[in-house]
Amino acid sequence: MAQDLGLRVWDPVNNMKVLVVGSGGREHALCWKIAKSKMVDEVLCAPGNAGTALVARNVALQATDVERILAVVRRENVGLVVIGPETSLDVGLADTLREAKVPVFGPGIKGARLESSKVYSKDLMERHRIPTASSRTFDRSGAAKGYLENCDTWPQVVKADGLAAGKGVYVCQDLEEGRSAVDAIMEEKRHGSSGTRILVEEFMEGQEASVFAIIDGRTILILETVQDHKQVGEGNKGPNTGGMGVLSPMGEINTRLHRQIEQRVLIPTVHAMRQEGIDFHGVLFVGLMMTEGGPRVVEYNVRFGDPETQALVRRWKSDIVPVLLACAQGELEQVSAPEWDGRPCVGVVAAAGGYPDEYRKGDLISGLRQAEEVDDVVVFHAGTAEKDGEIVTAGGRVLCITAMGTDVDAARANAYEAYDKIRWEDKFARRDIGKVVVAEAPKEASAHVDES
Ligand SMILES: Nc1ncnc2c1ncn2[C@@H]1O[C@H](COP(=O)(O)OP(=O)(O)O)[C@@H](O)[C@H]1O
Ligand SMILES: [Mg+2]
Structure with missing residues (x-):
């Protein structure tokens, strides 16, 4: 024995x-x-x-x-x-x-470039005919402004090449705004060396959506949908933030649109990576614009979204580790697909007063236990720290209060009930998370795919 x-x-x-x-x-x-x-x-x-x-x-x-x-x-x-x-x-x-x-x-590093250089990812999309906004790259502000002076369609989108914590993109309504965006990035160097090069991009009209896929270089595992809420203010007003809340799943994405995203964006992107020698093991998080001509790429991110992940893990019922490990080892095709909780999840970000600008740190947070006693609530910490056995604020986005419910309204009610039990000075949140109407397939796009 x-x-x-x-x-x-x-x-x-x-x-x-x-x-x-x-x-x-x-x-x-x-x-x-x-x-x-x-x-x-x-x-x-x-x-x-x-x-x-x-x-x-x-x-x-x-x-x-x-x-x-x-x-x-x-x-x-x-x-x-x-x-x-x-x-x-x-x-x-x-x-x-x-x-x-x-x-x-x-x-x-090679795969990370898809996110860390917008010029690189744009070139890759163009080389591999992945649908995206047409654009021009500039490394001198004079040339960029000269180009804008000759533009007769507005808006135009001016983008810093490198990582800029979600603040390097300027949607410009006219020449004046275009010039000042170029100056902010290239002359005032607001985003440091990330603004050494810029892109001037065609403005794409439509609804935005994002798709998360786990990729091991060969197999693509598409995850459930999540809708983020980027702007600080209710009704999607005000400056962009890291994200003020999430809803999963996002409204109906019909199967046809799903297929378009798969066929026109995800599969070509994985092909492109292979041809470019990128051995990609991780999450590809694609920002899309649902235009009349079908889905087009706004940008690639190469990691889980924050706060999207908070909602995804609440709805992910089966064990996540076999999937992450298989992806790391290039054996994704051998694992079974995740099981998802069919109920919706709403995540409300509780932020420190002043965010996304200057905000205070070190305020005592109370009510966390009471908040987690609300049905189906889990509170995830973002900007928190421990100080003398207590939990204090330590970042702009402090917590993400996630809640499930039989429907979106029930999930929202649970999330805000828990949010209201948490206290610190100057806390705030958007009250409309999960209420904003989300992307659906434009009719023309559906017709288009049938012809092609
Ligand atoms: N070509 C475009 N047409 C229309 N809107 C755009 C375009 N490019 C970017 N945007 C808008 O700007 C936002 C930020 O741009 P994005 O490329 O995702 O950069 P980042 O997330 O790195 O700041 C997008 O979510 C979208 O709302
Ligand atoms: Mg983005």
């Missing part, structure tokens, strides 16, 4: 440690979901926040400190690393880990 011989079974796969890299609401949601997995013994989070500390062991490391992260992965014998933020991908964390033979969910 095994017992008599003093043998023991060591099954590394089912006693796995998983490291989640990042410190936002997305990472708390990933830690929360991964910690439920039967395969997982312990979740680590680098650096994490006060919420991840509830479900994972925080490791005090910067999310871009490649050397130290590798050291921890080796010391702790981590079996899977899941990378949250684009900044970690852009410094090559995934490449380094992969060279060290560590299974990692997240693309390398």
